[in-house]
Amino acid sequence: MSYSVSQNTTFLTVAAVLQRAISFVYFIFIARAIGVENTGVYFFAIAFTTIFTVVADFGLGPVLTREAARFDTNSSAYLNTVLGTKLIFGVISYGVLIICANLLGYDALTKSMIYLSGITMFFDNIHATFYGILRAKKNLLFEGAGLIGSQFLTAIIGGVALYLGAPLYWLILAYTIPAGVNAIYAGFMARRILGAPVIPKIDFGLLQKFLVMAWPFAIAGLITRLYSYSDSIIMSKLLSPTELGYWSVPFKITFAFQFIPAALTASVYPAMSSFFITDRARVGELFVKATRYLFAVVFPLAFGLSAVAYPTLTTIYGAQYAPSVLVLRILLLSLIFGYVGFVTGATLNATDRQKTQTGLLLAALTVSVISNLILIPIWGIVGAAISAVIGNGFLAIAGTILVAKKIILPYAELWKYLWRTFIPAVIMGVIAYLSIVKISFMIVIPLVAIIYGILLFVFGAVDRDLLKRLFAKIC
Incomplete structure (x- = not known):
């Protein structure tokens, strides 16, 4: 069957x-x-x-x-x-x-x-x-x-x-x-x-x-796993189990949201592979479209959750995890670069640059390990979070540069969609941060989500035609 x-x-x-x-x-x-x-x-x-x-x-x-x-x-x-x-x-x-x-x-x-x-x-x-x-x-x-x-x-x-x-x-x-x-x-x-x-x-x-x-799959898989978990191994030798416990909560929270870009790139990868043979210009268009959707998701996640991080985390996990709040906020910034990295990785693989992507992952792993070895002894789990930003930032920026060498990227479109989602997310985050002092996070979160949706319309990130197309696909 x-x-x-x-x-x-x-x-x-x-x-x-x-x-x-x-x-x-x-x-x-x-x-x-x-x-x-x-x-x-x-x-x-x-x-x-x-x-x-x-x-x-x-x-x-x-x-x-x-x-x-x-x-x-x-x-x-x-x-x-x-x-x-x-x-x-x-x-x-x-x-x-x-x-x-x-x-x-x-x-x-x-x-x-x-x-x-x-x-x-x-x-x-x-x-x-x-x-x-x-x-x-x-x-x-x-x-x-x-x-x-x-x-x-x-x-x-x-x-x-x-x-x-x-x-x-x-x-x-x-x-x-x-x-x-x-x-x-x-x-x-x-x-x-x-x-x-x-x-x-x-x-x-x-x-x-x-x-x-x-063997190429094995090498790529090993590098990916080491990139994801090498910081935990380094922390296990330099820090205490208690500090690893503080790290585990923000890591789990941000990891939970990685299924979104994973699902999106899994769906666009076959189309990109096909367009690379038949119509390379459309690969760039698909890259922009995928990035546009991810911007619309990751910016409100990063700024919204950062704004309500303290009451949300300490209420759900307990006051004992208060030291995890700053780490969560930094890892949410890393999540933005991580989302972009998913798209650049899928695009490089779809355009027959698997070896380039593997080399990029190896370089990112090297950057991550070096930064962790420098920053963890100084700032502990906060240093590990900063290293995650550095590693994912390197992966996203270098990946975008390498993608641009293979296909034509409409940078004007990318910047347009970035600002049209970034500004509403920042406004939403500020409103959430100011509101959380007097209102429960359980009320603030759905409230600012509605505000963000309205702001997307105001700034032109979403229009009626886009909603109609999405509704037609769902139905």
């Missing part, structure tokens, strides 16, 4: 939004219940393990999906070979994780949390393989269901553990158990859709071919 592109996009988008929502609420309960220091240990164990998922996958996931989609009759052989290989790579990755955790000298509690999180990584790698073959079959319904079900089960197990005052490692087991269940479920669904046995059996000739295709 296969579905259309629009149906599959809907399945995965709805699932991703629900999964992020459940995860976000779940983390709030964790942060309030276990305290700042334990939250820091919990957050770091997951962040540290996330880096090693690239080793376990080694880029074979996207290769499996692509090749199985191209050569449908070989799907079963492809799956069995990749599954067998990833089982071995998963064990190797887990061993490397244990070695690194011990070499870095973490305490017993942190290491035990990392070890458990590593088992979760192993199961995640397996169910990702099964979902990869289902993607090749144009069936994302089961993946969406697995995504929501797994997160819901995590919330239930974790919620019970918090209620009973269970040891901290149960919050990791709350991910490990659903990951194992999800792997079994995904394997069953893959067998059902393929109509053939799923047996880990490596065809070494096929594996050699796949590894040649996979």
